[in-house]
Amino acid sequence: MLYHTTDHAKIPRLGLGTWELRGDDAAYAVAKAIEIGYRHIDTAQAYENEEAVGRGIRDSGVPRDELFVTTKIWTDRIEKEEVVGALAESLDKLQMDQVDLTLLHWPVNDMPIDAQVSQLAACKTSGKSKLIGVSNYNQEQLLTALAATDERLSAIQCEYHPFLDQDPILKTARGFDMLFTSYSPIGRGAKGELMENAGVKRVAEYRGKTPTQVILRWHLQQANVAAIPKSSSEDHLRENFDIFGWDLTATDMKTLYGLIKPDGRMINPDWSPKWDTGVAEAA
Numbered sequence: 265m266l267y268h269t270t271d272h273a274k275i276p277r278l279g280l281g282t283w284e285l286r287g288d289d290a291a292y293a294v295a296k297a298i299e300i301g302y303r304h305i306d307t308a309q310a311y312e313n314e315e316a317v318g319r320g321i322r323d324s325g326v327p328r329d330e331l332f333v334t335t336k337i338w339t340d341r342i343e344k345e346e347v348v349g350a351l352a353e354s355l356d357k358l359q360m361d362q363v364d365l366t367l368l369h370w371p372v373n374d375m376p377i378d379a380q381v382s383q384l385a386a387c388k389t390s391g392k393s394k395l396i397g398v399s400n401y402n403q404e405q406l407l408t409a410l411a412a413t414d415e416r417l418s419a420i421q422c423e424y425h426p427f428l429d430q431d432p433i434l435k436t437a438r439g440f441d442m443l444f445t446s447y448s449p450i451g452r453g454a455k456g457e458l459m460e461n462a463g464v465k466r467v468a469e470y471r472g473k474t475p476t477q478v479i480l481r482w483h484l485q486q487a488n489v490a491a492i493p494k495s496s497s498e499d500h501l502r503e504n505f506d507i508f509g510w511d512l513t514a515t516d517m518k519t520l521y522g523l524i525k526p527d528g529r530m531i532n533p534d535w536s537p538k539w540d541t542g543v544a545e546a547a
């Protein structure tokens with residue numbers, strides 16, 4: 265299942281997240297995921313696993329041009345206006361000439377958005393990244409970023425799962441024909457409560473699927489949305505990939521949309537921007 269950008273890139277809408285996977289575990293998960301059929305891998309400088317992710321990709325034996333690889337630039341390098349140099353270091357670690365997508369991992373507070381995004385544009389014009397985008401931007405920051413560069417922003421990556429309303433930013437992404445990549449798409453697995461939710465379990469039971477499969481299917485049945493669940497185990501990787509060839513009904517989708525919580529956001533570090541949704545105090 266591919267998302268076609270207006271700049272003719274094809275982005276697989278199910279990918280592998282790699283946060284908290286390091287060293288041999290990361291290389292194993294990446295190679296195993298690719299063997300299973302995943303063609304989209306998400307890493308970041310902050311995950312300290314780019315070398316291992318690159319190794320896993322090479323171990324898989326699948327040609328580089330059949331894979332979609334994303335990395336993200338951490339805020340310290342954005343602040344120092346070193347984004348292109350930082351991306352060159354990522355490419356060295358990954359042992360690649362180019363990534364498919366480079367994202368600014370978080371907006372830097374107290375730095376104009378246009379100064380952040382113009383550096384990102386240089387990643388594309390230098391040929392080090394095929395596509396560029398941002399992550400963890402709020403609605404206002406995204407609109408500022410879109411206005412600040414002539415280079416197309418192809419993607420935004422944000423937290424998204426049935427507990428979190430992301431409607432405002434999703435609508436903007438669709439309006440600008442951007443891919444919206446859902447991070448923590450299954451609500452962080454056992455670290456969250458989503459997979460234990462009675463509504464999710466009920467839909468899973470009706471459809472003869474697992475809670476994770478139902479949640480991932482919910483993502484992919486939404487326009488412009490991709491999902492990048494992380495897993496370290498072969499069983500989970502297989503389960504999470506087995507979400508094609510069947511559909512949730514409109515009623516199932518509605519049940520999952522009905523699970524939104526006003527404080528549904530799970531990733532909310534000190535440096536977060538002022539979120540549009542999902543934090544109770546802001547509601």
Ligand SMILES: NC(=O)c1ccc[n+]([C@@H]2O[C@H](COP(=O)([O-])OP(=O)(O)OC[C@H]3O[C@@H](n4cnc5c(N)ncnc54)[C@H](OP(=O)(O)O)[C@@H]3O)[C@@H](O)[C@H]2O)c1
Nearest residue numbers: 281282283447448449450451452453476493494495496500
């Ligand atoms: N841009 C950002 O700031 C940002 C922030 C957060 C995340 N991300 C990206 O998004 C990716 C995914 O988010 P995430 O890692 O936070 O959370 P997630 O993918 O929602 O959940 C991962 C957790 O779910 C478990 N899991 C996976 N498949 C399962 C299954 N079928 N059954 C039961 N448990 C399962 C995993 O454990 P096992 O390993 O045991 O399977 C892991 O503990 C990250 O890895 C990262 O690439 C980006």
